[in-house]
Amino acid sequence: MFRLALAATVLMAAPVHAAETKEQSCQYQADVVAAIQQARLDRVKERDVPAAIAKTGPDWPENYNAAIPLITPWVYEQKMRDVRKKDLSAAWLELCLQQ
Template identity: 50%
Template sequence: MLRFVLAGTLTLTALPAVAQDEKEVSCGYQADVVAAVRQARLDRVREAKVKETVLASDPAWPVKFNNAIPLVTPWIYEMPRKDVRDNDLAQVWKDACLAQ
């Protein structure tokens, strides 16, 4: 769980500051990024190609959240595939983000 919180903190500091009332929206977009990177991992996309692959899918989040892709990719790719497969990383991320 500590990994999740640390990774969330890294991404939150890398993204522009948002008003408290926008926090849930921002955390939702961050969770969407995590879900996309997780899916790339499950689809066996090479780590070096994740950003390109995710962006090619025309994600719905605002462009500024693309900056989170290279931050969450190593976090997801260093986990055992079983953990990636068996856990809702997007929800874990969103919960940690909202707790900040």
């Protein structure tokens, strides 16, 4: 959970486009989590996650790529059964919006 809070704090402190709302920022963060979760499901090695996600051409602003190395360990610490069955991005979005 500490990593979750740290990554959210880093992203919220990063310079963002003036039109970006907290809700949009949290959604981008949740999209990052979903991409990492998919990488885990695709059996991408943890150290290769940033490159694997970059190859997919994500549509979030580039500054959110900085969160990938911060969030990846959290996703990879989860039990595989939870990664398969739980929506980690929805959990992230909910926590982010509460901050």
